[in-house]
Amino acid sequence: MNTTVNDLKIIEIPKIKDARGNLAVIEKDCIPFKIKRVYYLYDVPSDAFRGGHAHKTLYQFLIPLSGSFQVRVKDGTNEDLIMxxxxxxxxxxxxxIWREIENFSSGSVCLVLASEEFDEDDYIRDFETFTLxxxx
Structure with missing residues (x-):
């Protein structure tokens, strides 16, 4: 598989600003896949990490609904850390792309939109297997 960390995209979600607050909208072509699964991570201790795997076919879109976290991504050769x-x-x-989510701030919430429903066979949970x- 020829995907690299350089193929990842930071996407700005369209928003409507208003004196009452902002409204962010994900629809149409905002992300390049149909959403089939939605989940979120919360109450993650600051010294813990999530992820630690890659997917064979699944696309994911991560959104920091509250607070902050970092996403460490690897393609087998290159590595990047994205706040x-x-x-x-x-x-x-x-x-x-291998991913690890870390350095969660207090009260952070990570929303994940996924292109497919859960399928354990799509996961690669061992980094050596990932490099192969x-x-x-």
């Missing part, structure tokens, strides 16, 4: 801390900015993670999958 997410604005609820109108999300990270599109494509198949074939990538052909590294």
């Amino acid at each position: 997410l801390n604005k609820p109108d900015i999300g990270l599109l993670i494509i198949p074939g 999958f990538k052909g590294c």
